[in-house]
Amino acid sequence: MSEQTQPSTGFDRVLHFTLPDRDARGRAVRLGPVLDTILSAHSYPAPIRQILAEALVVTALLGALLKDKDGQLTLQAQTQDGVVDLLVCDYRNGELRGYVRHDRARLDELGPAPSLFALFGEGYLAITFDLVATGQRYQGVVPLEGGSLAEACQSYFFQSEQVPTLIRVGVSHSSKGCVAGGLLVQHLPDGEDGRERLHARLDHPEWEHVSTLAGSISDDELVDPQLDLESVVWRLFHEEREIRAEPGAMLTRGCRCTADYYRDVLSRFAAADIDGMKNDDGLVVVDCAFCSRDFAIDLP
Incomplete structure (x- = not known):
């Protein structure tokens, strides 16, 4: 596949891609105006804006895995003793929304760049897939551990879904607004649908190859508005025999309140x-x- 066989994606759209020879699929996203709209709903301090931006990117990446277009993906991080006691984001058919509830006085004591543990303490991460077409609901809950929400989500996929997953997220704040980008890559041996995945291994040679390449992505590449998502994927995997890429849904601020x-x-x-x-x-x-x-x- 050439680098320009599909229209270039800009802000607020997901890119779907697969690497057929490596049994891998991926999603890439870059949020811009939609992110600013969601963040502007509250006067969030900088550390909360940062964690919510990361969570919205992860939510968009996970939501883009849904095959049921009317289905919903909900990401919720919660704790009883943390500075942040609730973070919730959801995705439905391209609609994205998120909210963080926190203790401002305790947050101010943490400094400008608190760790995930400092914000949440011993919390948990719940990821819920609601499938309208079948009426089914799937939920996985894992400890909120690691250096970032992305790392916690990687643990969810391997522990709950037996799917080796790599997620990278970058966030940039400037006077022009906030830009956040993300990349998700998964190893799906024997195809995406209808197979038992208990044999999926983190040390599978195909997965080692794909995760090493995907892991080389930099934060600057994820948030660079001059670098479209097709070019990001092409830079990482241009030596592959085949890359199949397709732009996904446009993303909008999706508060459904009336x-x-x-x-x-x-x-x-x-x-x-x-x-x-x-x-x-x-x-x-x-x-x-x-x-x-x-x-x-x-x-x-």
Whole structure:
């Protein structure tokens, strides 16, 4: 495959690719305007902006693995004793959203670049795949360990899915905004579908080759807006006999909150419960954490 057989991807779009001779598949993404929109919903301090940007990239990469276009991928990191007690992001059909809840006073004591452990303590990472087409839900939970969310997700795939996985994420902050990019590569011997993967090995020679090449990607390459995603993949794997690449869905800020949606949810509560939620004006005010908006719902 030549480097330019597909249209170039810019910001806020995923690139799908496979290496048929190596039994490997991958996803690449670079977030720009969508990332700024999500981060601007709250006045997040720099360390929280950093961890949320990383989480949104990982969520976009994992969400792009879904074959069910109406399915949803949810990534949630949670702890009871951490400075960050909740981080949640989800992806559905190209819609991306995320939110972080944290203790600002404790965060200020950590300095400008706290570690993952400093932020979360002994937390856990839950990854949930909701498949609308089949009505099935798959969830894996692993300790929130390693130097980054990407490393924790790699552990999830090997422990819960028996799929050797490499994930790299880069984030750049400037006066022009935030740019974040990511690369995910997986080893899928015997094909992607319908096979037992218990035999997948981290020391498989094909996987060693692919992971070594993919692991050479730099943060600068991941966030460079002048380097399209096709070129990133081509740089890494240009010596392969065949690379199959296809642009994925456009990414948008996907907060799905509307007054009608909340009115429908509240209509399922008992009248006495609704009365207890009303303010002095007789309205139920719902706060959407994802987009930082209040919805005043008038119910009988």
